[in-house]
Amino acid sequence: MTVFSVWAPAARRVEVEVGTGAGTGAGGARHEMEPGDRAGWWRAEVPVSGETDYAFRLDGGEPLPDPRSLRQPHGPYGASRTYDHSAFEWSDARWHGAPPQGAVSYELHTGTFTPAGTLDAAIERLDYLAGLGVTAVELMPVAAFPGEHGWGYDGIGLWAVHEPYGGPDALKRFVDAAHARGLAVYLDVVYNHVGPGNKLAAFGPYFTEAHMTPWGPAVNLDQAGSDEVRSFIVANALMWLRDYHMDGLRLDAVHALEDHRALHILEELAAEVDAFAASAGRPAVLLAESDLNDPRLITSREAGGYGLAAQWDDDFHHAVHCAVTGERQGYYGDFGSMAAVAKTITGAYFHNGTWSSFRGRTHGRPVDVLHVPAHRFVCFIQDHDQIGNRAVGDRIAATLAGQPRRDGLLRAAAGLVLTAPFTPMLFMGEEWGADTPWQYFTDHTDPYFASAVSAGRKAEFAAHGWNEDDVPDPQDKQTFLRSKLDWGQPDREPYLSLLGWYRELLALRRARPELTDPSLDQVRADYDEKARWILITRGPLRIAANLGPEPVRIPVALGRQATVLAASSPEITANSGVASLPAASLAVIDTDV
């Protein structure tokens, strides 16, 4: 017997069609469903066993995939397949999770991380990641999305694992293998919209026109019927944690979650995840992508916040990126100064109630640095968005190509992120200065969406002065293929040396607790805007960075001894409390010797 159930509150009749091989759900045996115990739910017990394809028909209509389908072997638009979570044999019983403080994560896109582009292929690189010194892998979305390859933010089967990545068992193998190596796994999940062509609206009020988002009518979090939509989200989050042993979830673009309820969905999710963690006896965290610069998200619920474990700190990226590259376009407009770097490192937000020229308004509010631990901010100098949303998807190592101080700047930027008071995150390949592109690629199977995304991408950058021919076509498979990492690179120079520097910094971060101290109020940053150096104080440690084109002498601890713990360049010295740094360099210095 297999029990099928589905929420379809407006349907007068629901059938489940079971056992078709056609992939569409049609042609199987149709079974009438009965109203279930909960209002709006339908239920049927069907005498089948093992894995079987199925679909639902509402009021005699077309077969539709299960909104909560655990497997979509024929793609997100095809028939669903039953899947038994209890069958997998886990070997991570001794895994007790990783605490948020001290974490360093590694953002990984399954399709481009390896030549094969599967979760099983990614498992083969986990020893490398463990050796690198990161503590967690953050998987970009794996929920079933259209076509073979894509970033994953157009997920449609939100409960299924993208079949070309290997499906649900492959994801479990990946998590199990990561845990075996002491690596936590965070999964990127998207609750602010559902990919194009999804059929959720046929089942119930999953969307509402009461709020519009960049993707159309908002996911319905606060209108009639929204209890079940919220339950869909909360239960989905808990499934990844419980059934896939995930250590945390990265919540995509939470500013697009339109929720006027007294209990915001983020607070509800955080409370549910905390309750799960307590019962599971291991940490489980929610990491929000947010452009709100609103400390409420990561303030404890006792103090009136939502109680998320962390939020991505785009301002840190912008501050360092602009200081290093000199770029000022678009939302980089207010960044570039050493003051911006210093403000962000000491206060997490650059925009904390200050004017944002890109937004045409003031933005954000200050973080309470006395009470909010520093690790609640995820900092990075590269991520999938800040690379892939550039016209040609150039990573910083490629952006700086031809710059005479390129290697030094890459090392200095690495030093800033890996000694930051926040939770550092690397984007796959960054650690060796990969200069392969990471572009915007899709594989929409629906001709309308396919042509819309191709034309839209070119139009978007044409509006910013790009020649359309220079903008890669997202639907061109070559765009995907050229975004794959080149694993020949880290074995040779100059990549090999940079990789060594990342390893050194990661080891230093583990060795020196001052670097992961959560007391943001204790961080100090001095700088010279003209010479373009910055000096960050972390207890007895000093991080001195010279982003300028000339050598500088920085007073790190006048009259005291100073020992260089890590130096991006052999020319760096520290004598009589003054550090000498060549152009484009960084040093970590101990003054307590």
Add this chain to the structure above:
Amino acid sequence: MTVFSVWAPAARRVEVEVGTGAGTGAGGARHEMEPGDRAGWWRAEVPVSGETDYAFRLDGGEPLPDPRSLRQPHGPYGASRTYDHSAFEWSDARWHGAPPQGAVSYELHTGTFTPAGTLDAAIERLDYLAGLGVTAVELMPVAAFPGEHGWGYDGIGLWAVHEPYGGPDALKRFVDAAHARGLAVYLDVVYNHVGPGNKLAAFGPYFTEAHMTPWGPAVNLDQAGSDEVRSFIVANALMWLRDYHMDGLRLDAVHALEDHRALHILEELAAEVDAFAASAGRPAVLLAESDLNDPRLITSREAGGYGLAAQWDDDFHHAVHCAVTGERQGYYGDFGSMAAVAKTITGAYFHNGTWSSFRGRTHGRPVDVLHVPAHRFVCFIQDHDQIGNRAVGDRIAATLAGQPRRDGLLRAAAGLVLTAPFTPMLFMGEEWGADTPWQYFTDHTDPYFASAVSAGRKAEFAAHGWNEDDVPDPQDKQTFLRSKLDWGQPDREPYLSLLGWYRELLALRRARPELTDPSLDQVRADYDEKARWILITRGPLRIAANLGPEPVRIPVALGRQATVLAASSPEITANSGVASLPAASLAVIDTDV
């Protein structure tokens, strides 16, 4: 010299046209304005003195009223007139405001409060209000709106006082006279939309299509250009407090303030008003109308809230209204039980995370009764909305006409609101059981808006089964006129007796501090659902109410003495700790004797 200034960031040229008598602003002398000190602002010094009409022309267009006009003598669409706030001679130097705890307010609509419908006519009734025993008058909106009469929520000249009410000086005379009698004045202000036909969008991005409201594009609080829009709102609020000596502002429908910023406009307003109060040395409060059931609004900012002084508690109204009338239509659907009355009196919200059948979802969250003072909730059994939004605008005294226990039920309801732990509010005339209607009336001068409101009103109620002919036409002047209070009523029975009961309850509320104790966690409510009685414990006091059709015996303090302090019926007795109440009655009883 008169200085004119205006924010018009997109204009290339702005003129001020001064000294026209035509009322439209046209035909005066045109003066070029120069860019002012603040970005987007324009400024001109014009050699005129005293009061003069003026208008702005943007890029040579039609004359437009000043968005911050202090006077609109020709109506909200006409020319503006200069006004000098410093000219009024105040006599309230000894007024130091009224604290929120212990307040009882009286909602008053200027146009229908008196036959003349002016602020000066309302002044003549202030002695009556002071004698009644309320502590504050809450004026329905007075900002310049279209036509002669209306509720006022279609305000267009948000800085001007509706001229048919008497204009700005009349409002000052009213506040001054109220203060002379020890009465505070709260003003109803509308920031969630601006009335139809306003020209604000010609001046700048006052509205945004990023969020839609029932009135169309939302007031722009979080998109480009919104700093000035927020400043427009904050400065407007401070003007009423500073220049009109208002003691507080009632904020209309704050749930329609669409603001995704980290600093919500309500928190910003509350902080600004608190700063004003501190500098002025007297209380100044913000009272929000909110349907969110979100305690964050009235939680202190130290505890992560917005720090508003109070919010209207519609649930209290619904609970008592339904228990008394037996109505269950629309959003009354979940109310009517004694349990709902008890829950609301002890926890402020009925919907505190519970299912709302009207909304089709769960709604609200619990109030932290240990920390949020009870007076932060404004409770009422009648208000302008709950009367005027009924098809025929029948007050509860008229709704219950023909009910054999009508008078007793009116008295019991009065007892529940005036002994509530919250801040009671009466709607004008309620205190004598006025049974004149208070209907939805408008006076749109624009033919399009006029016909739209007439047709819309009838269609709205036709959809709920009403005969269109029975629904008064809002544009018919008779609808307005029949909504005026009949001041002959309170001099005669049965009105006179009910008025005496209100006076008795108000006096008891002043005399017994237990009734205004802010500790909501100390309030207890027991009830019998079948017999329909409720017993509320406030320290040694008991409020016993029988809403059922039969006499009841309620154990108020078994084995102890009990003294009836106030009784809605002479048949009420309390012996041996048991109160005997006839059908439809209420008593306040002291058990600490």
